[in-house]
Amino acid sequence: MENVFDYEDIQLIPNKCVVNSRSECDTSVTLGGRQFKLPVVPANMQTIIDEKIALYLAENNYFYIMHRFEPEKRLSFVEEMQAKGLYASISVGVKEEEYQFIEELAKAELTPEFITIDIAHGHSNAVINMIKHIKKYLPESFVIAGNVGTPEAVRELENAGADATKVGIGPGKVCITKIKTGFGTGGWQLAALRWCAKAASKPIIADGGIRTHGDIAKSIRFGASMVMIGSLFAGHEESPGETIEKDGKFVKEYFGSASEFQKGEKKNVEGKKMYVEHKGSLRDTLTEMEQDLQSSISYAGGTTLDSIRHVDYVIVKNSIFNGDKVY
Ligand SMILES: NC(=O)C1=CN([C@@H]2O[C@H](COP(=O)(O)OP(=O)(O)OC[C@H]3O[C@@H](n4cnc5c(N)ncnc54)[C@H](OP(=O)(O)O)[C@@H]3O)[C@@H](O)[C@H]2O)C=CC1
Numbered sequence: 001m002e003n004v005f006d007y008e009d010i011q012l013i014p015n016k017c018v019v020n021s022r023s024e025c026d027t028s029v030t031l032g033g034r035q036f037k038l039p040v041v042p043a044n045m046q047t048i049i050d051e052k053i054a055l056y057l058a059e060n061n062y063f064y065i066m067h068r069f070e071p072e073k074r075l076s077f078v079e080e081m082q083a084k085g086l087y088a089s090i091s092v093g094v095k096e097e098e099y100q101f102i103e104e105l106a107k108a109e110l111t112p113e114f115i116t117i118d119i120a121h122g123h124s125n126a127v128i129n130m131i132k133h134i135k136k137y138l139p140e141s142f143v144i145a146g147n148v149g150t151p152e153a154v155r156e157l158e159n160a161g162a163d164a165t166k167v168g169i170g171p172g173k174v175c176i177t178k179i180k181t182g183f184g185t186g187g188w189q190l191a192a193l194r195w196c197a198k199a200a201s202k203p204i205i206a207d208g209g210i211r212t213h214g215d216i217a218k219s220i221r222f223g224a225s226m227v228m229i230g231s232l233f234a235g236h237e238e239s240p241g242e243t244i245e246k247d248g249k250f251v252k253e254y255f256g257s258a259s260e261f262q263k264g265e266k267k268n269v270e271g272k273k274m275y276v277e278h279k280g281s282l283r284d285t286l287t288e289m290e291q292d293l294q295s296s297i298s299y300a301g302g303t304t305l306d307s308i309r310h311v312d313y314v315i316v317k318n319s320i321f322n323g324d325k326v327y
Pocket residue numbers: 093094095118119120121126147168169170171172175177207208256257258268270
């Protein structure tokens with residue numbers, strides 16, 4: 001494939017500004033018939049999201065996807081969110097009991113607005129069968145399927161009935177898939193996103209490898225409708241990961257969903273644990289993301305996210321990490 005690059009290899013080229021203030025720029029996005037404030041969703045991982053954060057995000061018009069690692073809580077979670085007049089967005093796997101869970105939801109007449117099929121290698125009959133099962137029992141749910149890393153996979157999951165696909169195999173901060181298996185989009189996630197987006201006829205969620213707020217704009221430029229982020233959302237006051245003191249500083253744990261810490265055993269481990277600096281409130285990060293993205297839109301010469309999709313870019317290998325840091 002020509003033109004293999006990642007986030008740090010790309011710079012977007014500015015257009016003439018058409019606003020008098022960045023506050024005029026609108027960062028909202030529509031997915032599954034709903035409008036959200038930002039094209040960003042915290043990763044559906046146990047150290048990133050819990051019920052309290054999901055509630056905050058839904059109440060404040062942000063998109064969220066609840067993780068699937070406390071399966072017994074999911075049905076009542078859907079019930080409680082919808083009783084509050086909010087949307088419900090959950091994750092499922094592909095094992096036998098997950099088929100039964102979908103049928104239980106249907107029997108209880110509970111239709112989550114969003115269901116994400118969350119497995120490592122999403123280009124599989126296991127995912128295709130689950131998409132069909134959800135569409136049979138809960139036809140009104142918006143189904144996000146993943147993860148994948150090729151145009152063939154995007155097309156196959158869309159043809160099976162997925163309403164959106166999630167792209168990213170191994171670019172995550174706590175991911176060790178590329179080391180353990182030799183496979184994935186780690187190191188060329190942005191090029192893989194572009195490759196997949198060209199084949200997609202439905203929205204794509206770019207998942208993993210976002211290290212700066214500028215990477216959100218780059219994802220939009222290369223075809224993402226939404227961006228899933230783990231590490232940048234770890235370490236907040238509200239984050240579910242355990243807080244510990246290390247070398248006189250407070251840090252929070254962030255571990256992979258395929259790590260031994262999530263699985264409780266050392267079997268098919270493709271994730272690790274790290275500690276990230278404690279970094280204040282989630283609300284402040286979301287506000288900063290919005291402001292930075294408003295600025296991106298202004299550099300793109302427009303007033304909405306769509307203007308970013310059409311900007312020119314240059315490939316400058318490792319252009320931004322020559323010692324620079326945001327803080
Ligand atoms: N985005 C990414 O790059 C990655 C994300 N993850 C995350 O880790 C979590 C666990 O993922 P996962 O292990 O898929 O979930 P599960 O442990 O729920 O596995 C799902 C099912 O798929 C099977 N399976 C898993 N990987 C493969 C494979 N490579 N080939 C064939 N069958 C497979 C499993 O069987 P068996 O275990 O017996 O093989 C199991 O039946 C998820 O949240 C996922 O998003 C994990 C790795 C990469």
